[in-house]
Amino acid sequence: xxxxxxxxxxxxKDFVTELRSRETISSMVFFAxxxxxxxxxxxxxxxQAAREVIAGIMWVAFAFTGIIGLGKxxxxxxxxxxxxxxxxxxxxxxxxYLGKVAANFAFMFVVEILLFPMxxxxxxxEVVEEISLLLLIFFLATVGLSAIGTLFSALTxxxxxxxxxxxxxxxxxxxxxxxxxxxATKGALNxxxxxxxxxxxxxxxxxxxxxxxxxxxxFEFVMDS
Amino acid sequence: xxxxxxxxxxxxxxxxxGGGAALCLGVGLYLGLIGSPPDYYQGxxxxxxxxxxxxAHTALLAYIVLTIGSLWYLWKRDPIVDNMCQAVAALSAxxxxxxxxxxxxxxxxxxxxxxxxxARLTSFTVLLLILIGYLMLRTFVDDPEKEARYGAIxxxxxFVDLPIIHFSVEWWxxxxxxxxxxxxxxxxxxxxxxxxxxxSIGMSLxxxxxxxxxxxxxxxxxxxxxxxxxLLSQFHLSKSDS
Numbered sequence: 001x002x003x004x005x006x007x008x009x010x011x012x013k014d015f016v017t018e019l020r021s022r023e024t025i026s027s028m029v030f031f032a033x034x035x036x037x038x039x040x041x042x043x044x045x046x047x048q049a050a051r052e053v054i055a056g057i058m059w060v061a062f063a064f065t066g067i068i069g070l071g072k073x074x075x076x077x078x079x080x081x082x083x084x085x086x087x088x089x090x091x092x093x094x095x096x097y098l099g100k101v102a103a104n105f106a107f108m109f110v111v112e113i114l115l116f117p118m119x120x121x122x123x124x125x126e127v128v129e130e131i132s133l134l135l136l137i138f139f140l141a142t143v144g145l146s147a148i149g150t151l152f153s154a155l156t157x158x159x160x161x162x163x164x165x166x167x168x169x170x171x172x173x174x175x176x177x178x179x180x181x182x183x184a185t186k187g188a189l190n191x192x193x194x195x196x197x198x199x200x201x202x203x204x205x206x207x208x209x210x211x212x213x214x215x216x217x218x219f220e221f222v223m224d225s
Numbered sequence: 226x227x228x229x230x231x232x233x234x235x236x237x238x239x240x241x242x243g244g245g246a247a248l249c250l251g252v253g254l255y256l257g258l259i260g261s262p263p264d265y266y267q268g269x270x271x272x273x274x275x276x277x278x279x280x281a282h283t284a285l286l287a288y289i290v291l292t293i294g295s296l297w298y299l300w301k302r303d304p305i306v307d308n309m310c311q312a313v314a315a316l317s318a319x320x321x322x323x324x325x326x327x328x329x330x331x332x333x334x335x336x337x338x339x340x341x342x343x344a345r346l347t348s349f350t351v352l353l354l355i356l357i358g359y360l361m362l363r364t365f366v367d368d369p370e371k372e373a374r375y376g377a378i379x380x381x382x383x384f385v386d387l388p389i390i391h392f393s394v395e396w397w398x399x400x401x402x403x404x405x406x407x408x409x410x411x412x413x414x415x416x417x418x419x420x421x422x423x424x425s426i427g428m429s430l431x432x433x434x435x436x437x438x439x440x441x442x443x444x445x446x447x448x449x450x451x452x453x454x455x456l457l458s459q460f461h462l463s464k465s466d467s
Binding site: 151156159172173180200 | 362
């Protein structure tokens with residue numbers, strides 16, 4: 001089995017599990033809806049105020065739901081000792097990492113695509129022109145979140161209090177992603193010229209490359225036993 | 226059971242570091258608090274800088290030491306390196322917290338606020354959160370080898386992340402809204418520089434001394450537990466024999 005096949009099989013396995021159980025995506029979507037609801041209670045927003053804070057609310061909701069998905073990614077492997085089986089895969093451990101990143105990215109991205117129309121409807125946004133740009137921002141930020149999140153999902157799965165430790169370790173490290181994603185989304189929603197927030201997209205791209213490489217490398221050490 | 230040769234070396238030399246730290250800090254504090262003139266703009270308030278700046282430098286130095294130790298551990302898997310990492314992480318957290326605290330005390334009279342989302346303050350806060358996360362992570366892992374490995378991974382990832390965090394926070398502050406409060410460019414005169422130098426060197430020596438003592442403590446603790454385990458198993462074996 002080549003490394004590429006390992007990646008493919010892991011993605012396939014996660015997709016099939018998700019299609020059969022429908023646990024991860026549905027829990028992520030419903031959790032995000034509740035977050036949106038709570039936020040709309042805590043700020044009484046007219047349309048003007050909504051434009052100011054909506055990007056922040058959106059990314060808080062996406063990050064929190066992402067953490068739910070990331071946590072499940074490896075905790076499901078604990079059943080039937082699947083984690084040990086993964087550790088015994090003869091190919092490089094990096095292949096498992098890339099497979100998991102791809103699956104986690106796909107789940108988070110699907111959830112974001114599902115949730116975005118809700119934001120548009122609930123907060124009266126007008127986004128027809130910027131939709132491709134917003135998709136690019138979502139893509140870049142989600143790659144960053146899943147690249148580093150997958151590493152820490154694997155790292156926290158075998159410790160006590162893992163549900164608490166994943167966000168505690170992950171959130172400080174994704175501060176740049178959150179800032180860049182919020183600023184870029186805000187720019188796109190306000191219809192600002194691209195030059196004003198282009199640098200945030202570049203920052204996201206740099207973060208994605210750096211942390212895919214670093215996490216890929218560090219994953220070897222997480223998995224060795 | 227013999228004591229590790231590194232620990233023996235540390236035991237021999239740590240006194241020099243402790244003494245040097247006491248001497249430098251003594252001279253630095255005297256010069257800073259009594260011997261130097263008050264700042265033209267900031268008055269007597271500037272004197273906390275003689276503590277604050279060395280604390281901040283030492284906190285960053287400590288994180289660099291933690292990263293080097295972590296890489297070293299992942300490479301050689303020597304438990305004594307991990308004892309050093311654990312010691313330096315706790316010290317780094319303390320120095321970072323003290324740097325933030327003294328910064329806030331300085332900020333109150335100077336900026337008229339305890340807290341502002343200044344770029345440097347924010348990235349130091351994130352650094353503190355990463356270090357607290359590191360210390361928490363270690364307490365939640367049962368297996369000592371795994372504890373060391375996971376800690377090292379977090380420290381290295383955090384080290385790569387810190388410049389990006391600082392960069393993004395700086396952009397966010399400068400682009401988002403013009404900084405209402407910023408550090409005035411204080412050109413340092415030699416009267417201020419000399420005590421600052423003493424304090425910086427003294428603080429680094431103090432950090433090294435504390436690191437040596439704490440590493441030793443953690444090492445001896447590990448040794449003691451190992452010995453305890455062996456004695457207990459011998460005891461049980463001899464009981465089951467009779």
